[in-house]
Amino acid sequence: MSIINIFFGKLVEWILFPFRGMSPWVGMIVLSLVTGIFMLLVFRLTSNQKGIKSIKNKIKAHILELRLFQDNLKISLSSQGKILKCNLKYISCTMKPMLIMIIPLILILIQMNLWFGYKSFSPDQTAILKVKLKDNYNPVETDIILIPSSSAIIVETLPLRIEEEKEIDWRFSVKENGVHHFDLKIGGWTITKTVDATTSHLRKISTIKVRKNTLDQLFNPGEAPLLKDSPIKSIELTYPNESMNLFGWHIHWIIVYFALSVIFGFAFKGLFGVEI
Amino acid sequence: MSKIKRREFLKMGLAAGSMMAAGSSSDMITRVFGKTDTPKKMIILGFDGVDPHLLNMWMKAGKLPAFQKLQNQGTFTKLRTSLPPQSPVAWSNFITGMNPGGHGIFDFMSRNPEDYSPDFSSAAITGAGKSITIGNLVLPLSSEKAVQQRSGKAFWQILEDHDIPATVFKMPGNYPPEETDQRTISGMNTPDVTGSYGIYNYYTTDYADLQNSSYAGGNHHEVYVIGNRVDAKLPGPDNAFKKGAPKATIDFKVFLDPVNPVAKIVIQDQEFILNEKEWSGWKKIHFNLIPTQSIKGICMFYLKQVRPEFELYVSPINVDPADPAIPISTPPNYSKELAKRFGPFFTKGLPADTHALDNAALDDESFLEQENMIFQERQDMFEYELARFESGVLFYYVSSTDQRQHMFWRLLDKSHPKYDEKLAREFGSTIENIYSRVDFLLDQAIQKADKDTVIMVLSDHGFASFRRSFNVNTWLKEAGYHKLINDWKQGEDGLFMNTDWSRTKAYAYGLNSLFINLKGREGEGLVHPNEKESLTREIARKLEAYKDPKTGEHPILKAYTAQEAYQGPLVDQAPDIVLGYNRGYRVSWSSPMGSISKNIMEDNEEKWSGDHMASPEVVPGILLMNQKINNMSPALYDLTPTILKVFNIKPPSSMIGKSII
Numbered sequence: 023m024s025i026i027n028i029f030f031g032k033l034v035e036w037i038l039f040p041f042r043g044m045s046p047w048v049g050m051i052v053l054s055l056v057t058g059i060f061m062l063l064v065f066r067l068t069s070n071q072k073g074i075k076s077i078k079n080k081i082k083a084h085i086l087e088l089r090l091f092q093d094n095l096k097i098s099l100s101s102q103g104k105i106l107k108c109n110l111k112y113i114s115c116t117m118k119p120m121l122i123m124i125i126p127l128i129l130i131l132i133q134m135n136l137w138f139g140y141k142s143f144s145p146d147q148t149a150i151l152k153v154k155l156k157d158n159y160n161p162v163e164t165d166i167i168l169i170p171s172s173s174a175i176i177v178e179t180l181p182l183r184i185e186e187e188k189e190i191d192w193r194f195s196v197k198e199n200g201v202h203h204f205d206l207k208i209g210g211w212t213i214t215k216t217v218d219a220t221t222s223h224l225r226k227i228s229t230i231k232v233r234k235n236t237l238d239q240l241f242n243p244g245e246a247p248l249l250k251d252s253p254i255k256s257i258e259l260t261y262p263n264e265s266m267n268l269f270g271w272h273i274h275w276i277i278v279y280f281a282l283s284v285i286f287g288f289a290f291k292g293l294f295g296v297e298i
Numbered sequence: 299m300s301k302i303k304r305r306e307f308l309k310m311g312l313a314a315g316s317m318m319a320a321g322s323s324s325d326m327i328t329r330v331f332g333k334t335d336t337p338k339k340m341i342i343l344g345f346d347g348v349d350p351h352l353l354n355m356w357m358k359a360g361k362l363p364a365f366q367k368l369q370n371q372g373t374f375t376k377l378r379t380s381l382p383p384q385s386p387v388a389w390s391n392f393i394t395g396m397n398p399g400g401h402g403i404f405d406f407m408s409r410n411p412e413d414y415s416p417d418f419s420s421a422a423i424t425g426a427g428k429s430i431t432i433g434n435l436v437l438p439l440s441s442e443k444a445v446q447q448r449s450g451k452a453f454w455q456i457l458e459d460h461d462i463p464a465t466v467f468k469m470p471g472n473y474p475p476e477e478t479d480q481r482t483i484s485g486m487n488t489p490d491v492t493g494s495y496g497i498y499n500y501y502t503t504d505y506a507d508l509q510n511s512s513y514a515g516g517n518h519h520e521v522y523v524i525g526n527r528v529d530a531k532l533p534g535p536d537n538a539f540k541k542g543a544p545k546a547t548i549d550f551k552v553f554l555d556p557v558n559p560v561a562k563i564v565i566q567d568q569e570f571i572l573n574e575k576e577w578s579g580w581k582k583i584h585f586n587l588i589p590t591q592s593i594k595g596i597c598m599f600y601l602k603q604v605r606p607e608f609e610l611y612v613s614p615i616n617v618d619p620a621d622p623a624i625p626i627s628t629p630p631n632y633s634k635e636l637a638k639r640f641g642p643f644f645t646k647g648l649p650a651d652t653h654a655l656d657n658a659a660l661d662d663e664s665f666l667e668q669e670n671m672i673f674q675e676r677q678d679m680f681e682y683e684l685a686r687f688e689s690g691v692l693f694y695y696v697s698s699t700d701q702r703q704h705m706f707w708r709l710l711d712k713s714h715p716k717y718d719e720k721l722a723r724e725f726g727s728t729i730e731n732i733y734s735r736v737d738f739l740l741d742q743a744i745q746k747a748d749k750d751t752v753i754m755v756l757s758d759h760g761f762a763s764f765r766r767s768f769n770v771n772t773w774l775k776e777a778g779y780h781k782l783i784n785d786w787k788q789g790e791d792g793l794f795m796n797t798d799w800s801r802t803k804a805y806a807y808g809l810n811s812l813f814i815n816l817k818g819r820e821g822e823g824l825v826h827p828n829e830k831e832s833l834t835r836e837i838a839r840k841l842e843a844y845k846d847p848k849t850g851e852h853p854i855l856k857a858y859t860a861q862e863a864y865q866g867p868l869v870d871q872a873p874d875i876v877l878g879y880n881r882g883y884r885v886s887w888s889s890p891m892g893s894i895s896k897n898i899m900e901d902n903e904e905k906w907s908g909d910h911m912a913s914p915e916v917v918p919g920i921l922l923m924n925q926k927i928n929n930m931s932p933a934l935y936d937l938t939p940t941i942l943k944v945f946n947i948k949p950p951s952s953m954i955g956k957s958i959i
Binding site for chain 2: 148
């Protein structure tokens, strides 16, 4: 898991490196462009380009047939059937590149979520720190101490222990901008969780720290995992969700990403000689 | 795509990208209507319920320097209030320059004479028409619409006709907001998402609290703590898309720590932790009606207690100003602009939850915390509006002055049944504090004003103690004007359910209104129109003569007949008698909704201890201006033509008021 996370983490980080501190739109456009072109090339190499071209021509022919014989019900119905059949063939021609691309694309999306999915904390904002314990620990009977790194983060509540969820929560508030952290002391272990309260626009934010070598680690690759024998299953901070601001409209980053990738894909398909 | 076209496309893309990268730099600012520069400007501050006696006392003590400064610059006088001195009536006088005979708002409540059913006087719901029912699903073919019931043009509409811009903030009774291009946001009478004037929800395991089956203005829910968890439902609006219009609800969970006084609330996609005696701040929620329709709202949670009894208060669910389910501003974007700048804010007409304090769902301290949040929000928005005020009129309204006097007068008046010396030491200065805080607002307005700015400060009425309550309908029954079907059921039913209309000559509805059961007007009218005048005078005379057996005082100072009290085309819709109470008295709690309780007179044992339903001369309002006036006894309706005069606009003939400058 760690190797996969490191590879894709570094890949996205390198692409975005020059654009740190800039508006997220710049990084989003660059990432969409790069991944759009990458997907175009993969599509060209792995799809049946000739077959796609031939099918598209056939679809055009049948559409023409529909227009010419629109008064003839029999021919119209037959054309529509053929168009449907061609569409299925087209989908089958694109299946291979889709299957090849889907896993790397998901891994890239997981990484992108760290960059575009959440906002840093701002001063006076409150949030929850959630600690999930392993199943054999009872949160009420477990001694756990939470130590903020400085007075820039204030713990505002006593621990709230939820036995049924094996969970201990605290509410905290951020008082100053900067990168802060909490130290959690539990059974001889000291575990650190970073609190991001920076003002930088484009920044990687890890909401949750999970245990090593679990599926959770694949989906939460933002920071070094907890060791497997740690008494803690995960530590999470409830960062606020981020959205892309388009002239006052707040849009989820994934919608923006897919829209831009499609636009770039179509814009550059002629340049790279790809039949979509 | 050719090479050139592709390059153009990329250039366009880059340009768009850089624009997007800059983000939405222009905040959504609502356009200012009309002239951007007017020779004169006017700042009007409406401080609901500020009392001339208290104001004068604290001004003399040097506690209100801005008020003192304004008096020195021009005028401070008592302002004649409306009859009756209820806020919707009084502010309607101010809005239109007419009295209720012209604008048609006679009381908080109106009644349907056909079936004697009550209604709110300021807004009516229309348009609920046919619908199609498919199984459990109801598809309405037309939507409901709230319609303003006040007649006559609002002064900001007249200003609009003359191209004078105005911002009118939370004007009472301006719901739904009058159609205009001016910036307005609705005030008193704006409902919550359930369509009521504000229903809170209170969740408790305390069996004793739940013994009272009905709490006005709130729902008290019994909940259980099982495994340190509480599962509950938050009721919302009626779901008109379902057969029988059941309440839409939201499930939520509360996790309690087994030892520490702290709880986590999980509702929809949000979770937050509260310490005991702590407010949550605004939480956005939505009630799903059908998959494509939902109603958005905002509410606050207050964790009153974790143990030994669990007690959680949830405020009335206000309309979300960022996405209002009903019209609350003009232009519609104005509320969104404010929400964007300030976040969610109180939109319910009277935001302070006085019912929750009366029903002990909130205590004095937590109620004041809520009130402070309301005032702080008002102050922030006032500073915002004041900073950008350049021309025309800025009207700004504050409700906290009224609400705190209603709820804390008991700690000023040692003879009030609810006076408590210990509480008086702790909260006795609450009213004085709010006068100081509005003094601060006034100071900001004075600092902003230049030589061409007219400043006007007004209150719609003053205040008096409410020690004893008068059951009008019980008095009518004892005097033989109101008959019951079953005398033994007296005091059990409201809404005149036990009234024998065939033998009843008069009934009282609302806070100051009394009606003759008139043949041809009322559904089961008994009194012939020829007998109406003499009967009206007879009842008025007897009411004025009645003495409180406990104090020997007259609860009714003056009983006004509609003909002597009002002018205008809508006089025929007026109550036949308008009751002007004496200082210390008010209508009872049950009488306004058609209940005939056992006793005529009762002590007021509620925390709602100050009131203003008296005869107008008992509770005048205040008027301060930074210039001299030519009328030593101005009335609320005189201020409307005065505003128009500042901008050299001739008042319409329907206005009965005369300019005082």
